[in-house]
Amino acid sequence: MNKDDQDRIKKLLQQAMPPVKGESEPRRDLWPAMLRRLNARPAAPAQIGWAWFDGALAFGLLGLAAFFPASIPLLLYYL
Amino acid sequence: MQNDESDVLNQFQQGDAAAFETLFHQHQRAVYCWVLRITRNPAAAEDLTIETFWRIFNVHARFDPARGFEGWARRIATRATLDWLRSKKTENELSTEMLDEVAVPVEADPAVTAEIRLKTAMAFARLPPKLRIAATLAVIEEQSQKDVANALGISVAAVKLRVFRALRLLRKDLEKQGITP
Numbered sequence: 001m002n003k004d005d006q007d008r009i010k011k012l013l014q015q016a017m018p019p020v021k022g023e024s025e026p027r028r029d030l031w032p033a034m035l036r037r038l039n040a041r042p043a044a045p046a047q048i049g050w051a052w053f054d055g056a057l058a059f060g061l062l063g064l065a066a067f068f069p070a071s072i073p074l075l076l077y078y079l
Numbered sequence: 080m081q082n083d084e085s086d087v088l089n090q091f092q093q094g095d096a097a098a099f100e101t102l103f104h105q106h107q108r109a110v111y112c113w114v115l116r117i118t119r120n121p122a123a124a125e126d127l128t129i130e131t132f133w134r135i136f137n138v139h140a141r142f143d144p145a146r147g148f149e150g151w152a153r154r155i156a157t158r159a160t161l162d163w164l165r166s167k168k169t170e171n172e173l174s175t176e177m178l179d180e181v182a183v184p185v186e187a188d189p190a191v192t193a194e195i196r197l198k199t200a201m202a203f204a205r206l207p208p209k210l211r212i213a214a215t216l217a218v219i220e221e222q223s224q225k226d227v228a229n230a231l232g233i234s235v236a237a238v239k240l241r242v243f244r245a246l247r248l249l250r251k252d253l254e255k256q257g258i259t260p
Contacts, residue, residue, distance in 0.1 A: 001247050008260045009246045010218050012253075015191045016199035019220050020116045023108070026125050030107055031100070034129050038136065077240070 088144035099139070102148060103132055109149060110156050113230075116220045117160045117212055127163055131156040150229055157212065157230040164208035195258055202252040206245050213241035214249075 001009075065072050090098035110131050115124040134155050135142075142151060203211065209231075216227045217238060228235045250260060 001243070001250065005250065005260070006243070006246055009250050011188070012191065012195070012199055012260045013203065013214070013218055013246075013249065015188055016196040017119070017203065017215075017219050020112075020119060024112050024115055024121075025108055026111045026128065027121060028125070030111075030125060030128055031103060033125075034103060034132055037129055037133050 085144065088148060091139055092142045092144055094139050099136055106148060106152055110152055113153055114156050114160050117215050127159050130159045134159060153230050154232055161208055161212055198256055198258060199253065202249055205252060206248055210241050210245035213238055214245035217242050
């Protein structure tokens with residue numbers, strides 16, 4: 001897809017979906033709803049949960065990148 | 080004034096509820112506008128603004144006052160919106176919303192019919208969410224690639240790549256429907 005193709009698609013997209021312009025405001029005060037949310041359940045401690053397969057996947061990808069460096073661009077493409 | 084802001088940020092980082100409320104009132108509009116640009120759905124944008132601040136509250140200890148609040152909040156809002164887009168059943172649910180949202184732009188191209196606009200909007204809704212967000216912000220909303228990169232937590236090069244892939248997939252989808260941009 002060359003630059004002209006990209007420009008045509010961009011123009012069509014902008015015609016189909018005009019930008020949301022201007023400063024919009026919420027239709028209601030959100031603080032009461034925020035308070036309800038805060039009171040509904042205590043805040044969970046901030047931590048990152050790692051399932052075993054997350055680790056296995058990360059290990060596998062690192063191994064793939066280490067043993068087959070040519071796969072790095074492909075991995076980056078799918079990031 | 081600067082000290083006041085800095086104090087609020089530091090207090091928030093330590094978990095102070097009053098500081099959180101102050102930040103909520105200061106930034107809710109900016110967060111709402113940002114989310115609305117992506118979702119184009121006011122009700123969803125309101126819910127996602129609350130979700131964003133809920134996440135912000137939960138990770139207050141990770142906040143770095145030196146780096147400012149707005150960019151951090153925008154990044155969390157973008158992540159929350161991405162999660163929301165992923166949870167949607169896309170086309171069927173979005174099509175009715177998008178019918179309302181596909182308004183004729185101020186300077187409408189007469190060659191682009193309402194049907195083409197609708198099909199384009201629906202094809203766009205079928206794109207993978209992470210590509211759709213990048214293209215929405217960079218192409219439709221014309222945000223700078225640097226701002227989009229910061230919001231998505233990726234590099235400018237990755238933003239360019241996502242936009243390119245989004246446009247390419249969109250063109251393929253439209254061509255299948257007999258629309259040649």
